[in-house]
């Protein structure tokens with residue numbers, strides 16, 4: 001398709017989606033529903049047959065944005081049935097008692113721990129059942145030839161496409177093939193997953209919380225699963241993982257750093273040795289679209305903007321991309337070239353904003369949550385939210401429990417704090433003046 005999208009009549013384009021992950025599947029359902037036939041290429045075998053991989057991001061926290069998107073394809077209630085609500089953080093200090101920190105002012109709001117595999121399967125089922133959607137598993141895409149209008153497949157002949165939507169994750173092969181202006185910012189930290197199995201048939205920890213063991217420069221977290229296990233994720237400097245090269249060293253570090261869980265992970269040393277260390281990366285690239293003589297390509301989800309997982313927003317944000325693409329197609333009457341341009345313009349500031357907030361939330365989780373001052377501030381914030389309902393809203397609330405565009409949140413928080421600062425200064429001034437007047441009268 002040429003830059004003006006004129007190669008084919010609107011509606012007649014051959015549309016390919018790369019990646020049957022969370023975003024790819026959701027987008028396939030949305031496009032299929034519009035009557036747009038679409039072929040989805042996925043490098044892995046069908047997970048409904050092959051099963052999920054071990055030790056790779058087992059569960060996810062889905063919140064308002066993700067749920068709003070799932071609602072649009074009728075999967076919200078199904079997802080919630082498969083999920084466990086987490087109403088706050090349970091903070092486990094190195095020494096002393098754990099403490100619970102609610103996510104919302106009323107203590108009622110929760111983020112939802114859901115199995116990535118289950119969510120992906122539900123979306124795949126929905127895509128499979130949508131007329132016009134063709135799923136092609138075990139097809140690894142190597143890139144796109146935008147001038148020839150071809151999807152390049154490893155070990156198979158190229159296949160034609162006029163529109164290619166790349167939802168192939170943080171290490172996107174499509175993105176790499178386009179040679180965009182790109183920056184991949186890797187943390188020195190990596191992550192490794194471990195499992196706390198059920199204890200005496202029940203949960204070994206409180207299932208209503210996201211557990212955090214903040215240790216200053218590193219942390220461990222745990223999210224509950226429906227089978228009453230917990231998936232723990234260690235976020236450590238990569239060198240620290242490498243340094244624990246014997247079962248004794250692993251056990252000793254856990255007994256020292258995480259004394260309350262060391263005994264809850266029977267396969268600790270074995271899981272530690274065998275589960276992979278994943279990388280943590282923020283990808284910033286621009287533009288997200290490429291217009292060639294034969295095809296237009298757009299990136300979405302992690303392929304366009306991988307963010308570190310510390311706000312639990314990557315999938316939520318990827319789902320928002322899909323909804324925006326669908327909306328832009330409606331607004332442009334199905335004109336792909338204009339719709340994709342509009343999509344990237346609308347989304348970029350939002351994904352930049354959540355990328356920054358996600359990095360900041362790592363410091364909050366691994367360090368700030370331990371401090372008494374932080375806890376007092378949180379309590380004050382929640383008290384203000386209750387008093388000034390709707391006028392003072394915390395960052396956490398706006399990110400996790402609203403669909404306010406991410407880009408608006410930092411400015412809104414600054415504005416609220418400024419007004420609050422003025423109000424506090426005004427109140428202090430008034431109190432001072434009243435005191436002065438009292439002293440003068442007496």
Ligand SMILES: Cc1cc2nc3c(=O)[nH]c(=O)nc-3n(C[C@H](O)[C@H](O)[C@H](O)COP(=O)(O)OP(=O)(O)OC[C@H]3O[C@@H](n4cnc5c(N)ncnc54)[C@H](O)[C@@H]3O)c2cc1C
Pocket residue numbers: 018019020021022023024041042043044057059060061062139140141142167168169170172173174191233278300301302303309311312313314315316317318
């Ligand atoms: C440890 C960890 C915890 C996380 N926790 C959360 C959380 O709690 N909440 C949240 O919202 N987000 C979370 N995320 C982020 C979330 O996983 C991603 O943002 C989300 O999966 C992005 O969706 P996607 O569809 O863009 O990519 P993916 O879901 O990764 O899908 C990409 C798909 O493309 C396929 N693919 C890749 N390359 C090719 C190729 N060359 N050819 C064909 N197919 C290909 C992959 O196999 C995969 O199926 C977490 C991430 C990590 C690493």
Ligand SMILES: NC(=O)C1=CN([C@@H]2O[C@H](COP(=O)(O)OP(=O)(O)OC[C@H]3O[C@@H](n4cnc5c(N)ncnc54)[C@H](OP(=O)(O)O)[C@@H]3O)[C@@H](O)[C@H]2O)C=CC1
Pocket residue numbers: 056057168169170171278279280281282302303306307308309
């Ligand atoms: N923003 C972030 O920090 C992260 C985000 N994620 C997101 O979550 C999704 C699901 O995660 P998960 O299933 O655990 O997949 P992973 O990202 O852990 O790994 C999937 C595959 O990506 C490839 N890969 C891993 N690391 C690199 C690297 N440094 N450079 C190039 N390729 C790499 C490997 O493919 P192969 O075996 O073919 O080489 C690996 O098997 C990912 O697709 C990604 O979008 C995942 C990790 C970190």
Ligand SMILES: Nc1ccccc1C(=O)C[C@H](N)C(=O)O
Pocket residue numbers: 060061089111210221309310311312313361365
């Ligand atoms: N899902 C995650 C995965 C990895 C790291 C954090 C999360 C979170 O969800 C953090 C949560 N939003 C919090 O702020 O407590």
